Amino acid sequence: MNSGNASGIxxxxxxxxSGFLLDVDLDLPGRGVTALFGHSGSGKTTLLRAIAGLxxxxxxxxxxxxxxxxxxxxxxxTWQRPLGYVFQExxxxxxxxxxxxxxxxxxxxxxxxxxxxxxxxxALLDIGHLLGRKxxxxxxxxxxxxxxxxxxxxxxxxxxxxxPLAALDHALKQEILPYLERLHDExxxxxxxxxxxxxxxxxxxxxxxxxxxxxAVANGPLTxxxxxxDLPIKLGEDVGVVLDAVVTxxxxxxxxxxxxxxxxxxxxxxxxxxxxxPARVRILARDVSLARAPVTGTSILNTLPAIVxxxxxxxxxxxxxxxxxxxxSLLLARLTLRSAHALELTPGQLLYAQIKAVALLG
Amino acid sequence: MLGxxxxxxxxxxxxxxxxxxxxxxxxxxxxxxxxxRTRSPWKGAIGAVVALPIVLPPTVIGFYLLVAMGPNGxxxxxxxxxxxxxxxxxxxxxxxxxxxxxxxxxxQPIQNAFEAIGEWPLEAAATLRASPLDTFFSVxxxxxxxxxxxxxxxxxxxxxxxFGVVLMIGGNIPDKTRVVxxxxxxxxxxMEYGQAHWLAAIMVAFSFVVLLLLYTLNxxxxxx
Amino acid sequence: xxxxxxxxxxxxxxxxxxxxATPFASAALAAExxxxxxxxxxxxxxxxxxxxxxxxxxxxxxxxxxxxKLYAQIRNGAPFEVLxxxxxxxxxxxxxxxxxxxxxxxxxxxxxLALWSARSGYVGDNxxxxxxxxxxxxxxxxxxxxxxxAAAVETLTRLGLLGKVEGKFVQGENIAxxxxxxxxxxxxxxxxxxxxxYADDKLKGGSAWVVPARLHSPIRQDAxxxxxxxxxxxxxxxxxxxxxxxxxxVIKSYGYAW
Numbered sequence: 001m002n003s004g005n006a007s008g009i010x011x012x013x014x015x016x017x018s019g020f021l022l023d024v025d026l027d028l029p030g031r032g033v034t035a036l037f038g039h040s041g042s043g044k045t046t047l048l049r050a051i052a053g054l055x056x057x058x059x060x061x062x063x064x065x066x067x068x069x070x071x072x073x074x075x076x077x078t079w080q081r082p083l084g085y086v087f088q089e090x091x092x093x094x095x096x097x098x099x100x101x102x103x104x105x106x107x108x109x110x111x112x113x114x115x116x117x118x119x120x121x122x123a124l125l126d127i128g129h130l131l132g133r134k135x136x137x138x139x140x141x142x143x144x145x146x147x148x149x150x151x152x153x154x155x156x157x158x159x160x161x162x163x164p165l166a167a168l169d170h171a172l173k174q175e176i177l178p179y180l181e182r183l184h185d186e187x188x189x190x191x192x193x194x195x196x197x198x199x200x201x202x203x204x205x206x207x208x209x210x211x212x213x214x215x216a217v218a219n220g221p222l223t224x225x226x227x228x229x230d231l232p233i234k235l236g237e238d239v240g241v242v243l244d245a246v247v248t249x250x251x252x253x254x255x256x257x258x259x260x261x262x263x264x265x266x267x268x269x270x271x272x273x274x275x276x277x278p279a280r281v282r283i284l285a286r287d288v289s290l291a292r293a294p295v296t297g298t299s300i301l302n303t304l305p306a307i308v309x310x311x312x313x314x315x316x317x318x319x320x321x322x323x324x325x326x327x328x329s330l331l332l333a334r335l336t337l338r339s340a341h342a343l344e345l346t347p348g349q350l351l352y353a354q355i356k357a358v359a360l361l362g
Numbered sequence: 363m364l365g366x367x368x369x370x371x372x373x374x375x376x377x378x379x380x381x382x383x384x385x386x387x388x389x390x391x392x393x394x395x396x397x398x399r400t401r402s403p404w405k406g407a408i409g410a411v412v413a414l415p416i417v418l419p420p421t422v423i424g425f426y427l428l429v430a431m432g433p434n435g436x437x438x439x440x441x442x443x444x445x446x447x448x449x450x451x452x453x454x455x456x457x458x459x460x461x462x463x464x465x466x467x468x469x470q471p472i473q474n475a476f477e478a479i480g481e482w483p484l485e486a487a488a489t490l491r492a493s494p495l496d497t498f499f500s501v502x503x504x505x506x507x508x509x510x511x512x513x514x515x516x517x518x519x520x521x522x523x524x525f526g527v528v529l530m531i532g533g534n535i536p537d538k539t540r541v542v543x544x545x546x547x548x549x550x551x552x553m554e555y556g557q558a559h560w561l562a563a564i565m566v567a568f569s570f571v572v573l574l575l576l577y578t579l580n581x582x583x584x585x586x
Numbered sequence: 587x588x589x590x591x592x593x594x595x596x597x598x599x600x601x602x603x604x605x606x607a608t609p610f611a612s613a614a615l616a617a618e619x620x621x622x623x624x625x626x627x628x629x630x631x632x633x634x635x636x637x638x639x640x641x642x643x644x645x646x647x648x649x650x651x652x653x654x655k656l657y658a659q660i661r662n663g664a665p666f667e668v669l670x671x672x673x674x675x676x677x678x679x680x681x682x683x684x685x686x687x688x689x690x691x692x693x694x695x696x697x698x699l700a701l702w703s704a705r706s707g708y709v710g711d712n713x714x715x716x717x718x719x720x721x722x723x724x725x726x727x728x729x730x731x732x733x734x735x736a737a738a739v740e741t742l743t744r745l746g747l748l749g750k751v752e753g754k755f756v757q758g759e760n761i762a763x764x765x766x767x768x769x770x771x772x773x774x775x776x777x778x779x780x781x782x783x784y785a786d787d788k789l790k791g792g793s794a795w796v797v798p799a800r801l802h803s804p805i806r807q808d809a810x811x812x813x814x815x816x817x818x819x820x821x822x823x824x825x826x827x828x829x830x831x832x833x834x835x836v837i838k839s840y841g842y843a844w
Contacts, residue, residue, distance in 0.1 A: 054485050078488035079497075085489035091482045095504040104500070105490030154490060425766065432770040450772040451723055451756045533756030533767065534728060547759060551654035551731040553679075 007031075009158065009190065013050045013060040022046050022214040028207065030065045033184055033191040035201040035222070038211030044194045047211070048160050051192065052085055053078035064158050065190075082113070084156030084189075086164045090147030092135035098146050099131040105154040114155050116187070121149040124186065125179050141172040145179060152187070159183075159191045165200060173200075180204055198238035202226070202282045203361045227323060227330035230312070239321065240284035242361070243329055247277045256301075257360075263327015266302050268358045280361035285321060287356040288333035290343060294352050302355040306331055308347055311340065324353060364560055370537055371545040372564070378453070378541060379521040382460040386468040386517050387510070389461065394469045395498075398476035413466045420463065424530025427459050431531065451533035456541075459531055460521045468517040475509020476502065515576045519569055618645040619820035620665055622656045624672035626734075626761050626779050627695065627807065630840040631670065637836070638827045644820035652760050654731060660685055660812060667815025668824055670694060670807065672761075673733040677810035690811035694828045695842040697805035698780035699737050699797040704769050709793040715775065716747050724754045725767040725776020734761045737802040738777035744801050784841030799843070807842075 007030040015022040022043040028034050036044040049055035051062060053069070053076065062070040069076050084105075092101050106118055122128050125145040135143060144164055151159060164180075165173045177200070184191070184204060195201050201208060201222070208225045210218040218225050227241045249258035250270055257270040259281065266281065273279055294303055306324035314321045320340045324331045331353055335343075343351065364372075397409055415423055430437045431449040438448045449455030479502060487497040503510075525543035532539035534548070542561055549558035623631045628650045635646040651659070653672045660666055660680060669686070671677050674693065680686040701716070703709045715721070727735035735757070742748040756772075758764030761779050768776040777797075783790055809828060815821035827833055837844055 052489060054488070078485070079491050079493050083489060085486075087482070087486065091486035093483060093486070093501060093505075095501075104487075104492070108491035108496070150490070160489075428766060428772060429770050432772040434771050447722075448772060450767075529759055529763070530766070531772075533723070533725075533773075534759070535756065544759075548728065548731065550658065551652065551728075551759065553654065553657070 007065050009034075009051075009065070009192075010061070010063045011047070011051055012062075013047065013057045015046065015050060015055065015057050015060075020214060022050070024211075024214075024216045026209060026216055026219060028192070028209070028219075029190070031188065031190050032206035033193050033204050034207040034209060035205035036192060036194045036209050036211055037196065037198075037201050037205075039196055042211040043214040044196075044211045045162055046214075048162050048192060048194050051158075052083055052160055053081055054085075067157075082109075082154070082157040084151030084154055084159045086144075086148050086151050086159070086161040088163045089167050090135075090143040090164075092138075092143055092146055092150070094135050096135075097131070098127065098133050098135065098138070101135065101146060102131075102150050102153050105150055109154050116152050116155045118153050121152040124152065124182055125149040139172075140168050141175045144168065144172075144176060148179070148183070152183075152189075156189060159189050161191060161193045163194050163196070165195075165197070177203060199282075202240075202242045203280065223330070227332055237286065238284065239286070239332055239334065240282055241330055241332055242280055242282050245279055245281050247273050247275050247279060250275060259360075261329055263325075263329045264304050266304075266355070266358055268360045271360055273360075282359040282361055283331060283355055284357070284359075285332035285334040287358075288331060289354045289356070290322065290324075290333055290335060290339075291352045291354060292343060295354065298354070300354045300356060302358065304331070304353045304355065306351055306353040308345055308349045308351060310347060311345055313337075324351070326353065363557075365557065367536060367540070368542075368545060368557065368561055371540050371542045371561075374453075374537060374539075375522055375541040375543075378456055378460060379518045381457050382464060382521045383468070383514055383517040385457065385461055386464060387514065390465065390468040390472055390513065390517075393465075394472035394476055397469070398473045412469050415463045416466050420524065420526025421530060423463055424459070424527040427462070427527065428531045431455060431458070450531045451535060451539060453538050455531055456528060456539055459527050460524060463524055463527050464517045464520045467520045468513040471509045471512040471516060472506065473509075475506035475512075478509075479505045511579060512576060515572055519572050522565070522568070616643045616645070617818055617820035618647060619667050619815060619818055619824055620647045620649065621668045621670065621824065622649050622651065622660065622664070622666040623670045624653045624656070624807065625650050626672050626697070626781060627670055630695075630781070630836050630842070633836050634828070634833050637832060638824060641832075642820070642823050642827065644823055646820070646824060652731075665814060667812050667818050667821045668809065669812055670809045672697075672807055674806040674808040677808040680810060680812070684813070686810040686812050687816050690825065691808055692825075692829070693806045693844070694809045695807045695837050695844050696799075697734060697737075697807060698799070698841055698843060699734060699741065699802065699805065700778055700780040700783060700794045700841075701775060701797060702768060702778045702783050702792055702794040703775040704771055704792040705774070706791070706793050709775055709795050711795055713745055713747070713795060715795075716742070716745070716751060719750055719754075721774035722754065723756045723767070723773035723776075724751050725764045725773035725778070726755050726757055727761045727764045727777070728757045728759055731759065732761055732764075733805045733807075734764075734777065734779050737797075737805050740802040741777075741797050780841035782841075786839060 009028040009030060012025045013022060024047060036047060038044045046055055050057040050060060060070055068074050069081050093104065096104065102118055102121065125148055127145050127149055130138060130142055130146065138146065148164065165176055168176065181204065193204060205222050208222050209216050218228065223242055243261040245259040245261040247257050248260045255270045256267045257273065259266050259268055268281060304326050306326045309323040309325050311320050311322040314334060318336050320335055320337050322333045322335060322345065324333060333353060393412065397405060428450055429435050432438045433442065433448050441447065441449055449458055483501045483505060484497055487501045492500060523543065528539065528541055528544055532544060534540050534544055542565060546558050546561045631648060635648055638646055649666065653676050656669060657676050660669065669677060677686060677691050681688060681691055701709055709715050726738050729735035729739045739748065742751060756767055758767055764776050765778045765782045767773040768778060780796060783792065783794055811821050811825060834844055
């Protein structure tokens with residue numbers, strides 16, 4: 001058996017609880033953010049805990065970037081795995097100050113293995129002003145930032161995040177997301193990110209594993225996987241694609257930004273990103289409508305020529321989901337079955353995709 | 363007022379209670395930890411044995427200890443074969459008996475404290491590279507501090523108040539086994555009610571102060 | 587006078603008791619008497635009470651305890667009507683303090699002291715084993731509290747052995763506890779009541795030296811009628827019964843003199 005590629009995370013677990021079976025065999029990239037996405041009860045947290053060694057998984061195998069953490073012969077207990085773990089509710093030790101919480105993990109890492117300094121972690125999460133406080137005197141968002149910084153300060157070779165935003169309300173989520181993005185951009189630590197929130201995944205992940213009933217039903221790069229027609233049902237209202245784009249121009253008069261993506265370009269609301277800056281945009285299937293010819297005299301800003309690839313029945317019998325190719329990129333559109341019929345949809349057909357809304361994901 | 367033998371009894375009692383409490387904190391910690399964490403089917407049985415002194419009349423415990431630690435009892439055989447002689451009528455014997463007798467009052471508060479801590483701090487510490495032993499000292503003990511305070515106070519106070527057991531195995535030897543509670547009993551039996559009142563009042567005051575300290579130093583409801 | 591005042595006080599309480607007792611007394615002459623009994627006399631008293639109930643038709647309710655405790659309970663209003671103490675001081679004291687009926691006091695048994703060991707052959711028919719002093723612990727009842735303890739100390743003093751063995755004393759709070767120390771072997775030997783180790787005119791087990799009565803002042807166990815039992819015919823009957831040959835035979839068979 002293959003035990004540990006030189007790079008990447010190889011995880012094979014079979015955990016049989018009465019009434020629930022986690023059975024996965026995954027090859028995950030050794031860099032970037034991998035989302036473990038699924039509904040509650042799909043087994044994503046159990047998988048994360050097994051990877052951390054918190055869930056006993058006899059017979060499991062795990063290798064991280066060439067280092068075996070667990071197989072038939074080896075079982076490293078959690079404290080001997082160089083990982084960082086961010087819990088759903090920041091598990092700060094109540095008897096220690098923020099500073100002491102941060103130092104708790106760091107001082108237990110041999111000096112030679114320290115790559116992230118305390119100052120760096122503090123700066124990254126912007127918690128310098130909180131160091132003297134006790135956890136009881138922090139807000140939920142502050143606690144979670146300290147929790148993340150504490151995990152980073154151990155210079156982990158793998159960062160595991162278990163729905164770190166789930167316990168926070170929308171505003172606090174928005175407060176934390178930028179920090180997570182900085183993490184993504186500034187540190188070269190592979191992250192496994194458990195989430196059931198499509199917007200978080202769309203914004204943060206490079207790679208996605210879709211979990212259902214204890215199995216991984218999809219595993220691939222985010223953009224490709226989101227456009228797969230056999231999966232969207234699980235995403236519900238949030239079916240859509242994510243495109244990696246670059247700002248190419250800014251229209252100061254109308255406060256719009258012009259963005260290129262592989263195979264086309266879009267106008268989006270200008271959010272101050274400079275020209276040349278890469279950014280993610282997300283286009284939901286329900287915001288895309290189709291026409292046989294380019295429509296004039298419409299309020300819609302973005303119309304892209306697109307080739308029909310395939311279509312599939314959607315969650316509701318009245319609806320259908322259409323996969324389209326725009327240059328090298330993919331797009332999903334949600335139509336009523338009746339409209340699809342009127343358009344006489346066939347694979348290879350050229351249509352015009354009218355995009356009502358584009359979300360710029362920072 | 364208090365006589366010399368009363369003072370000697372008070373000193374001996376404090377010594378007995380201190381030694382017993384200290385020993386119990388050491389012995390009780392692993393027992394409490396095991397009881398708090400185990401899923402073993404033996405948990406119920408061990409927990410019940412620890413709790414026995416709460417329900418058994420002290421004289422019953424004292425009598426069985428007297429038999430067990432006597433020259434023909436199993437404990438007595440063991441101590442004799444170890445060259446320690448037999449324990450009844452010695453200070454060590456009182457300590458052993460008190461450890462057994464006050465055990466639940468130390469183990470249970472610690473066990474409750476351990477249980478209240480829950481799983482998450484242990485898991486968090488493990489993800490921060492702390493070994494289980496390290497976790498115990500750096501996380502569990504500090505978080506269980508209120509439980510330890512309660513355990514120490516209850517263990518100490520309960521040993522001070524112990525009477526039936528001491529009566530059975532002590533032999534009322536001055537400076538060795540004649541503790542305050544026995545001394546009070548002697549005064550009452552000898553109809554020296556004045557001295558009995560004095561000693562009893564001191565014990566009541568002592569117990570009150572101890573419990574007062576416990577309740578003021580140990581505010582409840584401190585969780586994360 | 588102190589006694590006079592107590593009697594006056596008690597005179598007020600009595601009518602109520604008398605009223606309660608009347609129906610029984612007049613109906614069948616059968617009344618009930620509540621008896622506080624020193625723990626060491628528990629076994630013979632149970633036999634005696636059974637005989638008494640059979641012969642008289644009265645009922646005797648027995649409560650056992652140490653004499654000191656019974657004394658404290660009586661002083662604090664316990665409803666006992668007769669006390670069978672383990673000593674002669676307590677009944678005298680109760681009488682002086684007005685809790686007992688004047689002139690009702692008498693010696694119902696005389697305790698015999700024995701030096702006893704649970705091991706057979708350990709104690710010979712003399713105090714030789716005390717002279718040798720090869721034991722670690724000598725069980726003795728607390729001499730301040732228990733008449734048998736005081737008698738033991740007196741005996742040792744007469745024998746000139748007190749200084750030699752005093753350091754080996756282990757004290758029971760009462761004679762029953764002292765017996766436990768010796769019976770479990772924790773003390774190799776000890777001074778106990780003969781009644782504890784004696785039945786049917788012989789030793790139940792172990793070895794013993796019955797201490798001659800001349801070596802200590804007699805261990806008188808006195809009985810007294812308490813003020814609450816003054817008007818109770820069953821109390822009077824019980825006192826009478828304790829003085830019969832029938833009762834004496836029982837008392838003797840349990841290792842007491844009288």
